[in-house]
Amino acid sequence: MSIITTATALLADIAVETDRTDAVQAFVKQETILVQITTADGLQGTGYAYTIGTGGTSVLSLLQEHLLPLLVGEDARNVEALWQRLFATTRATTTGAITSLALAAVDTAVWDLRCKRAGEPLWRLAGGHRREVPVYDTEGGWLHLGTDDLVKSALAAQQAGWAGVKIKVGKPHVFEDAERLRAVREAVGPSLHIMTDANQSQTISSALQLAAALEPYDPYWLEEPMPADDLSGHARLARSTRIPVAVGESMYSIMQFRNYLEAGAASIVQVDAARIGGITPWLKVAHMAESHNVMVCPHFLMELHVSLVAAVPNGKFVEYIPQLRAVTRSEMTVRDGVALAPDEPGIGIDWDMDAIDNRRVS
Known part of the structure; x- marks a missing residue:
């Protein structure tokens, strides 16, 4: 049957x-x-x-x-x-x-x-570690937004009890990125996590400068500073800064993650279920990261990833970027800063x- x-x-x-x-x-x-x-x-x-x-x-x-x-x-x-x-x-x-x-x-x-x-729901059948997952916001941190907008969005996320916010970096001058981060940090204080994301825009030299400029404002991680092919560059950067280096959204095989983890080039794994080839390899990467004592904070696809992060013990955060609301009958539930993995049988997406x-x- x-x-x-x-x-x-x-x-x-x-x-x-x-x-x-x-x-x-x-x-x-x-x-x-x-x-x-x-x-x-x-x-x-x-x-x-x-x-x-x-x-x-x-x-x-x-x-x-x-x-x-x-x-x-x-x-x-x-x-x-x-x-x-x-x-x-x-x-x-x-x-x-x-x-x-x-x-x-x-x-x-x-x-x-x-x-x-x-x-059974996906979060349970894939592991069943917990149903609630902390959320951080990306929608209020895009590169074109001004500093006032960044601060306003960060304060709203903090008031809602969210774990953190992401700010895009990669302005023409590094001091612009530092000033944007400084303004948000001063507004929210030390308790809110501020993630930063360079989207593979840096060389090793500029990444070293960027990390040094951002360090005083305690970013939770620096995401994709350089092209994903540059394993040695990420390893060098990870050794040179106290900011954790996050990678994974632009990797398409399990072996790429293994190489990064073995080289000490990834402090946070951001494996994307679509780009890695599905849930089956996603879980393998997550468990491999667990064996290296590295947390998993996947890229995008919050409607699917909330269940996968809930399934594994080293799942840490879900990235809030809503994108399926126009084609689904329901959306991911967020209460008091945490997302709830859907409890209905299946992957948890009610397609329209x-x-x-x-x-x-x-």
Whole structure:
């Protein structure tokens, strides 16, 4: 009864809810790739992945032309076997974003089926460490926002009991970044965490200067200071600053995380379930980080990541960037600064398929 009978995919464009800019790009739109898998007993699982402006049609093509036909006739309960089979057929295009995103869309659908068949929510079936997860805000910290706006948003998050706020860095002059951080720190005091994110905009020399300029204001971490390929640069920076270095949103394989952890180049792991290839490899990275005594604070996808962070003991924070409200019937619950992982069977996202069809890309 758990045999897969149909597997389909579609692409929908979801407009951003607010202007989002960082040191290297703007969030243009969320190209959302959805996969729906149905089994012989009529159970249906829905999974997804995303890009932020380009590449969605390439992911869709890989799914429709190569991966989805391989699922029909397979047992949906065999999560690892399915992931490994699809990965094996794409070895010529790994490691890379297009393949990982396609695998993620399938894998999250398979996990949705797995949870529904078990009658359990994702956070429990994936580990069940706790249901409540602290939240930090990114929406009030984009690079184009002025200092007054940064302060206002940080104070609002603090008043709401949130754990922290993220401020984008990477202004033309390092003193501008330092002044923005100084203003927020002086406004909120020492208790609120302030995360900083350079979005891979720095060289090793500028990253060293940036870290030195930000250190007096006690940032909780410095995220993606340099391109993700620069393992040695991140290791050098981590040895040179007391600010924890956070990486992971631009990594697409388990081995990349292993190399960073073994080199001491990552103090916080920000593994993204879509970009790593789904829930199956996400959990492996999280447990590997746990073996290095490193916490996991995933990038984006709060509607999915709240359940994964709740599943593992080293899950620390969920990043608040709402993006699915236009295509779901409900949204992530946040109370007194903590997010609640959905308790319904499945991955916890209540899709509005009519709203998705209205945004469908032919």
